[in-house]
Structure formats: structure tokens, C-alpha cells
Amino acid sequence: MTEFLARRTDRLVAGDGGPWAKVAIDGASAAGTGELAEALAEALRARGRSAFVVGTQGFLRPASLRFEYGKQDPDSYFDGWFDTAALWREVFGPLEAGGSGRVLPDLWDPARDRATRSPYQELPENTVVLVHGPLLFGHWFPFDLGVHLRLSPGALQRRTAEDEQWTLPAFRRYEEETDPAGTADVVVRMDHPEHLAWNG
Template identity: 45%
Template sequence: MLVADWRGFWRPRSLRYEFGRDDPDAYYDGWLDVPGVWRELLGPLGEPSGRRWVPSLYDPGTDRSSRAPRQEAPDDAVLVLAGSFLLKDDVRWGLDAVVHLSTSPAAIRRRVPAHDADRVVGAWERYVAEDDPAGTATAVLRCEDPRHPAELLRE
């Protein structure tokens, strides 16, 4: 199994914060380096064989390139890509199956730092309205309460 996180494909902080740190539309539209995801992750892993992929391009902690080396992917490898907004039109076509974690704005506010809450909730509400992740995903899990992490809503 191969694992990647969408934060490893964020754009540099100077580009992410171009319209301010709190802008939900900038978070939704501009934080993810979509061409990088396709070039280094989804494109190579979509090939039938001889696949060489990069698990990340960016380290958000240092705001620099992650310098992750290319890796060989076995022909039978499965990628688990974790992240927000993966069912947007510009990303979802490279994914074979997606589990959508349905979360209310109130649960998001409880889980993210207060200074990020408006940005994250605003972007999440836009994502739900525009991209219908619950209707598009292969399976939907409801994730409201950390004591009961998931409830299957739809397979």
C-alpha cells in the first residue's frame, strides 16, 4: 500500500496566502498544486506498469520542497490519498474509489484551531454544495464524534 497526504502537495505559503490566510475560496481553489498531483502522483500511478511516483512535493512545516525521492510502485500497488476536496472535478478523475468522510461544520469547528475555523468551514461548505462529495463518493462515512469515529451512511 502506498500512502500520500494532500498537504504534501500544497503550494508554497506565499501562494496559499496570496489573498490572506482566512480566505475560504483561496483555501478551496488555490492551496493544492493540482498539476503537481497529476504529474507526480496520479499520472504515474495510473500507468499499467513501470510506475515511478513521488509521495510529496512540499513540506508545509518548513515551507520548502520535500525533496522526496521518486519511488518504484509495484503493478498491484494501491494508493491511499488522504485530504480535503479530493472529489473536485480537477482531482477525482484520477481516483478509482473514494471514501468521503461526511462532517458537519460544528464538528469541523471542534477539530480545527479557532483561527482556521472560518476558512476551513467556508471551504468545506462550498465543496459540499458544488461538488456533492456524498453523491459522488464510492462510500460515505459520517465522522462527527471522536468516540464513535465513523458510521457507514452509504456503500
């Protein structure tokens, strides 16, 4: 599956005419978006392509904003945990046609609840930028390729950690309001990791 995605990504021409291809790896934490993004980045590098991975976990909003309605509010998780404005400003904006290619790999450390102060990265042209995390679709992010890691409701519940079970209503809302499987270019069915299936 990684090789299939690498071939698909390798053929990308950035949809906005810019030199950086932007790929979404969307899915719940239980689906392992970060692991797939890193594996795909390695596969692309083996094919001679530069690749850069950005996780949305590094673009959470401060705790005072995330937890305004409590630490386990699924609507807040859906609407307000991720700093989409910062992603636009620090990642997608610099990758527009004519942009600088100077992106920030992360902005906020949720464990310490403070800015990471990570240095900006200058991405060479033809770099594939892989953005991974939950709830990526529905924000008009300019992805050239969207990959959704799909878990059935039962598999999602079984594989979600006990302390994250409260997020499940947010993913049900995501399915109803955003239809990630219908939005993505490629859907990978993750119910049985030893027997992955995909379409797109």
C-alpha cells in the same frame, strides 16, 4: 470500519485497466483522513497487499501563491492551496495504464516553504495507493474508490481547531459545489467517532 474498507479495497480492479488501485480518503482535517489512511494501509498489508499513502498536505503550493490574498482567505484555500497539477504529474500520471509506477510521496514542505526533495518511490504492481486530504473530489482525479469522511456542520465546527476555523466557509462551498457525499462510493459519518456509521 477499517476491515470493511480493506475488504472493499482488496476487491478493486483498477478502473483504467492499470495495475495500481487508487483510493481517495477525503475529508476535513478534523475528520482524521490521515489516521484512517494509515490504518487502512496497515490492514491491507496484513491481507498481503502492498499499500502506499500520499497526503495532499505534501502537495501544497508555495506560500507566495497560497497567501496571495492573505493567510486566511477561504476561497484561496478552496481554489489555490493544493497543487493539483503536481498531484497529476507526480502521482496519478505514473499510475496510469502503461505508467512507470514511479511516484513522489510529497513535493513541498509548508513549514520551511521549500521543496522536500523526497526520493521517488517505485511502486510494485498491485499496490493500493491511498491519497488522503481535504477537497479531493472535483478535480477529475482517477480514483477507483472514493471514501468521504463526513462531519455534520455542527460537528465540523466543534472539532476544527481554533486557528483553522477560517477554513469552514471553504468546506460549505465544497458541500454546495462538489457534493462529496454524493460523489463518494463510501460515506463514513464521523460525528461520533466511538459509533461510526457508513454506507456504500
